[in-house]
Amino acid sequence: MPELPEVETVRKTLEQLIIGETIERITVYWPKIIKSPDDYRLFSELVIGEVFHNIQRKGKFLMFELTNYTLVSHLRMEGKYGVYSDDDPLDKHVHVVFHLESGKQLRYHDVRKFGTMHLFEKGQALEQKPLNQLGPDPFEGAYTLEYVLPKITKSERAIKNILLDQQIIAGLGNIYVDETLFRAKVHPLRKGTTLTEPEVMAILDEAKQTLLEAVEQGGTTIRSYVNSQGKIGMFQQRLFVYGQENKACKRCGHPITKMKVSNRGTHICEVCQPLNS
DNA sequence: CAGGTCACCTGAGCGC
DNA sequence: TGCGCTCAGGTGACCT
Numbered sequence: 205m206p207e208l209p210e211v212e213t214v215r216k217t218l219e220q221l222i223i224g225e226t227i228e229r230i231t232v233y234w235p236k237i238i239k240s241p242d243d244y245r246l247f248s249e250l251v252i253g254e255v256f257h258n259i260q261r262k263g264k265f266l267m268f269e270l271t272n273y274t275l276v277s278h279l280r281m282e283g284k285y286g287v288y289s290d291d292d293p294l295d296k297h298v299h300v301v302f303h304l305e306s307g308k309q310l311r312y313h314d315v316r317k318f319g320t321m322h323l324f325e326k327g328q329a330l331e332q333k334p335l336n337q338l339g340p341d342p343f344e345g346a347y348t349l350e351y352v353l354p355k356i357t358k359s360e361r362a363i364k365n366i367l368l369d370q371q372i373i374a375g376l377g378n379i380y381v382d383e384t385l386f387r388a389k390v391h392p393l394r395k396g397t398t399l400t401e402p403e404v405m406a407i408l409d410e411a412k413q414t415l416l417e418a419v420e421q422g423g424t425t426i427r428s429y430v431n432s433q434g435k436i437g438m439f440q441q442r443l444f445v446y447g448q449e450n451k452a453c454k455r456c457g458h459p460i461t462k463m464k465v466s467n468r469g470t471h472i473c474e475v476c477q478p479l480n481s
Numbered sequence: 482c483a484g485g486t487c488a489c490c491t492g493a494g495c496g497c
Numbered sequence: 498t499g500c501g502c503t504c505a506g507g508t509g510a511c512c513t
Contacts, residue, residue, distance in 0.1 A: 207506060236489085264507080280507050282491085297491085316490045318507065334508095361483070370508085377506055426506065446506090466484080469504080 206279050208264060208341060208375030209418035213437060214285060215261045218310075221287045222256045226305040227270075234299035237312070240322045247323050251275070251302070263341045263374025267329060274329040276322040277312075283319035286311050338374040342412040347373070353404050359396035364465045366396050367411070376411060379424055379446045382471045384411040386445045391479040392465050392472060417442065445471035 206214070230248050238244035254270035261267065268275040277283075288309045294301075295313060300321070302310040312319065322334065329335055339355075340346035355372050356363070366372060367381045376384065385392050387410035390403055399407075418424060423437030426447065440447070444454055449462040453473040463470050 210506075278507080280489095281505070314490090315492070316505090316507095318489065320508095359483095365484090368507090379506055424506075467486085 206264065206283075206423065207377035207380050208261075208415050209380070209421075209439065210423035210437065211261055211264050211266060211279065211375075212419050213423045214279075215259050215266055218266075218285055218287070219259050222304070222308075222310055223258060224255065225308065225310075226253065226255050227251050228303045228305045230303060231301045232299070233301075234314075234317055236317065237299050237314070237319055237321055238323075239320045240324070247321070250323060262330075262335055263338050263370055264377070265335060265338075267335075269326075272326055274324050274326055276324065276329050276335060278320045278334070279314070280316070280318035280320070282316050283312065283314040286313060338370055339372045341374040342376075342408075342415055347408070347412070349401075349405060349408060352408055353401065356396040356404050356407075357399055357401075361396055362393045362465055363390060363396060363399065363407070364392035364468070364470060367407070368468070373411070375415065378468055378470075379426075379443070380411070380414055380418065382446045383414050383444055386471075386473060386477060387414060389476055391477045392470050393479060445473060447471070 229252055232238060232244050232248060235244040238247045241247050241250070250273060251270065254273060257269045257271065259266060259268055264278060266277045268277065288311055290303065290307050290309050297315045298311045298313050299317065300312040304310065324332060340351065352373065356366055359366055364381055364385065367376050367384065368378070382392070384407060388403065388406040390399070390407060418439040421437055421439040421442065424439040424443070425436040426440060445460050448460040449471060450459050452458070453460055453476060456473065456475050458473055458475040460471055460473055463472065
């Protein structure tokens with residue numbers, strides 16, 4: 205489901221709800237969510253008695269800082285967290301329940317079961333997969349033109365694919381890549397090697413600006429995304445191209461078209477984002 | 482190294 | 498109503 209702004213919204217919401225809570229035990233209904241330790245039963249034992257001290261985010265990953273461990277969680281397409289009372293009825297798509305000593309429960313809900321959880325000893329999370337594979341996210345200091353420019357201009361890949369690559373920049377997904385490229389007036393199929401420095405600068409600026417605005421709006425709600433307090437994001441009102449096929453471009457009035465780029469649905473304004481430039 | 486395909490899962494929407 | 502197909506905010510494995 206979520207890209208950086210949605211994950212950041214979840215992070216901020218959960219921070220208000222579970223910091224200081226102690227895990228009494230957990231119930232895992234779909235063990236494949238738990239990627240490390242290998243055995244989900246060990247995972248379940250290790251988190252007993254741990255306290256939620258704070259919650260960080262790197263790219264699209266949530267990092268729950270516990271007493272002795274860091275829980276790294278990725279929501280993939282449809283993962284959601286919610287805090288419930290222990291007598292609230294359990295939805296069939298809840299796969300992991302953290303029973304808290306207060307009687308509250310932190311529940312992980314994921315219709316498609318694609319999400320992942322990794323547990324690391326404190327201080328180890330950033331040193332190992334998956335987090336050590338990530339490039340800087342746009343709110344980190346390492347996100348600079350000097351770092352990104354050669355990564356892009358030396359690549360024969362389509363710029364859309366480069367921006368979706370979490371090893372180069374962490375946090376962008378299908379929605380925000382389409383929005384970023386529209387705002388930067390760059391066609392998604394342009395090869396990295398064809399982009400000029402001003403174009404790359406525009407992409408970097410627009411990516412950060414788009415994510416910043418989306419965070420301010422609480423993320424984008426399409427289909428099912430709801431944050432941990434049941435609130436929906438508002439950024440979908442500000443989308444220029446994603447999901448806007450056949451609607452008039454907000455800049456020039458030409459209809460937005462939908463195409464495929466490496467099998468991902470891709471939305472562009474053919475007038476604002478010409479391919480031959 | 483890059484690109485394509487499939488796999489992981491379930492549900493919504495659409496044509497027939 | 499039901500069937501079959503496509504699509505979905507992501508990523509990793511495996512193959513050319």
